[in-house]
Amino acid sequence: MSAIQEVATEAPAVEAVPKRAMTLGYGSSLIMLALLIVVPLFVKNFIIFQLTMLLIYGLAVLALNILTGGSGQFSLGQSAFYAVGAYTSAILMEHAGINYALTLPVAGVVCFAFGFLFGQPALRLSGVYLALATFALATAMPQLLKLGYFEYWTGGVQGLVVDKPNAPFGLPMSQDMWLYYFTLAVSIAIYIFSVNLLKSRSGRAFMAIRDNEIAASAMGIDVATYKTLAFGVSAGITGVAGALGAIAVQFVAPDSYTITLAIQLFLGMVVGGVGWLPGSIVGAAFIIFVPNIAESFSKGLSGAVFGVLLFLVIFLVPHGARQVAMVAEQLIGRLKRN
Amino acid sequence: MTAMLDVRDLRAYYGQVQALHGLDFGLNEGSLTTLLGANGAGKTTTLRAICNMVRSTGTIEFDGAPLTGRSTENIVRLGIAHVPQGRGTFTTMTVEENLQLGAITRKDSPGVVSDIERMYDYFPVLKTRHTQQAGTLSGGEQQMLAVARALMLRPRLMLLDEPSFGLAPLIVRDLFKILGKINREDKVTILVVEQNAELALELADQAYVIETGRIVMSGSATEIAENEDIRKSYLGY
Amino acid sequence: MELFTNQILAGIATGAIYACMALAVVMIYQAIDHLNFAQGEMAMFSTFISWQLMQWGVPYWGAFVLTLAFSFAAGIAIERLLFRPLAKAPILTNVAGFIALYSIINSVAGLIWDFTIKQYPTPFGSSPFLGSQLISTHQAGMIGVTLLLLVLLYIFFQYTKIGLAMRAAASLPESARLVGINTSWMIALGWGMAAAIGSVAGMMIAPVVFLEPNMMLGVLIYGFAAAVLGGLTSPFGAVIGGFLVGIFENLAGTYIPGVGNELKLPIALALIITVLVIKPAGLFGRPIVKRV
Secondary structure, three states: OOOOOEEEOOOOOOOOOOHHHHOOOHHHHHHHHHHHHHHHHHOOHHHHHHHHHHHHHHHHHHHHHHHHHHHOOOOOOHHHHHHHHHHHHHHHHHHHOOOHHHHHHHHHHHHHHHHHHHHHHHOOOOHHHHHHHHHHHHHHHHHHHHOHHHHHHHOOOOOEEOOOOOOHHHOOOOHHHHHHHHHHHHHHHHHHHHHHHHHOHHHHHHHHHHHOHHHHHHOOOOHHHHHHHHHHHHHHHHHHHHHHHHHHHOEEOHHHOOHHHHHHHHHHHHHHOOOOOOHHHHHHHHHHHHHHHHHHHOOOOHHHHHHHHHHHHHHHOOOOHHHHHHHHHHHHHHHHHO | OOEEEEEEEEEEEEOOEEEEEEEEEEEEOOOEEEEEOOOOOOHHHHHHHHOOOOEEEEEEEEOOEEOOOOOHHHHHHOOEEEEOOOOOOOOOOEHHHHHHHHOOOOOOHHHHHHHHHHHHHHOHHHHHOOOOEHHHOOHHHHHHHHHHHHHOOOOOEEEEEOOOOOOOHHHHHHHHHHHHHHHHHOOOEEEEEEOOHHHHHHHOOEEEEEEOOEEEEEEEHHHHHHOHHHHHHHHOO | OHHHHHHHHHHHHHHHHHHHHHHHHHHHHHHHOOOOOOHHHHHHHHHHHHHHHHHOOOOHHHHHHHHHHHHHHHHHHHHHHHHOOOOOOOHHHHHHHHHHHHHHHHHHHHHHHOOOOEOOOOOOOOOEEOOEEEEEHHHHHHHHHHHHHHHHHHHHHHHOHHHHHHHHHHHOHHHHHHOOOOHHHHHHHHHHHHHHHHHHHHHHHHHHHOEOOOOHHHHHHHHHHHHHHHOOOOHHHHHHHHHHHHHHHHHHHHHOOOOOHHHHHHHHHHHHHHHHHHOOOOOOOOOEEEOO
């Protein structure tokens, strides 16, 4: 063991995505919004359910994007926050009879606190070490949820059943459709919040920390506070997503929230484009629909097909959907000039 | 005399930014040339372009063979040693391992062993420290190690990027004396990039002055050193 | 007290598994500066190949050597075909690549050999080692093989030309290129060696955990944890880390109330992370000074 210290002038582990590039222009945003509002009016309930899940996973991927793409902290543990949000909502609804809509902010706050607290010991870890720590959190969560100790509240291995809400004021729409628009409203609110967060002073602090933590600290940025804040916000949003997920799926159970979910969210972030908030929905679409496509190709080899498709995506667009958007933007720019 | 290294219309880019705007120059075999200029002028970029460490267009020929398209390690194997800015010492390895690494592409082990001894003759301080981790050496010692490592390749051409950087003047003088000796006795063609123009011009026989990616002056070292206007405008003294 | 010593010994015995895997993890980390999540699957696949060879009548040691060679070649092939194109892509994209590889290998193994558990032979027999009830001859053999690997790796890195070149390429790739080292091939070689070491780990582990496509996941995680605990730059640390993880796991299972099999993993990880918070570079790793 030598006394020599390796000097690492390392490139930041997370690519610096300039602030401007982290969102969509107004035009594209409006088109997206219009589609999201109109499409469910024309499709069957099951598709609407899938679209709802799309928004929910999109929120979870968005949260991860803020944490990793925004503040440069790597997390394989988002499934834990998702689970806490889901269970918070389910417990409040089943044991305390609280209205589903009110469980969302509670889930958000509880998870924010949880994330903020987890962010503290995580301060001393980075890169692969933080990955391991968050991984531990993710693997622990299902086991913690199964513990006999909490069984009265959590329903143990079986979990809890949740009632799906009806549309309020007797509006003429199915439960699925109401839930979809409710989720859409929440998602839009959170998206706008996130965009503004990243444009704000806090957002700039996050990105400074992501790009060069030592320099950020030397500039007077309170790195510890902002890092834990990022964890908190990310966990909070994931918690809200989890709560919505619980309501949409109508039950919560420990084995729904395993490390597999955390890995999927990670893949969603990469496919969508790290640090590109709009990509979150593309990433969510990938993790929801591609496994189904893979399975339809070949039941026995669905994992292999999924892996191959994933490879194709990362070979073609290593920077994810953001790359596609940038290329599209350039093409449109050229068309406009001609 | 045909040039050993022939560079024509060299343009180099860092991403979208163009750093070199069409350099033309040549190095004759056995010459000791210095490339001078201010910070950011493109001196380091030129050396990096020769070793294909930066994206570039144009022609670079070594002994008539084109270097463009070859990987850095293949260019090195042709006999071009590059002592980079910051020295690039393997700090976690011993002095002796660093020297062995310099010769890692050579097949003649006895030759390598005797060359290591020769390096210890040139640079006795390295011998004293030969089992020490390279990172514990002082700046001057690391620079000597970097030069020694480059020589272990038995290069025909040696590129040095600001070897005087951060070193005390006396040490720089010693180092430059050794470079001169290597040039004359081992017949190694040398291209030295320097900010310390005065010392470099004493050492070299040829000189080029580069400014914002273009060569603005070339000639013998004595001419350039004696030309007051050039000294004042480009070299700052 | 006797229970305690027994648990320590038992922990060392199981720890040999993690130590072996940890060596493969450190090997790949030295080559590419990150962890390859698919390594466990590659080891598992290699182990299946050796099993298949033995089903076809090849004797144990013949299958062992053939599998080593196959794994080495496969590791290089995977790197050249799948990860070299991603060399310029962001790290996170590479990680997604590892996950994709994991998925593919796991699925293909399941298809070829299905998910039923298979017995896997050990060349060391399974009788009690030196009469001790805690360590079987197989486990002793496993520890021996791991230590042998460690010694061989040490000799390779410290005393061979190519080992020196690999160290240089991992330490400062640009400087390595400037002495003529083909750093790209050094990475491929690192993959090959990691795959080969992983296959040894798999073949040593299979007799204990039984052969099936999902056998390596837990082992891999513990292997990572062990490597990180030991310090990712130190093969010696990886081995010690492996033994320590085995011991932690056993002690946690025995002494912490309420910890059944399911919570052993997170608790072991939590312990490791605690160590890391105190000593961020691991027990034997070189502290890394970060410069702006």
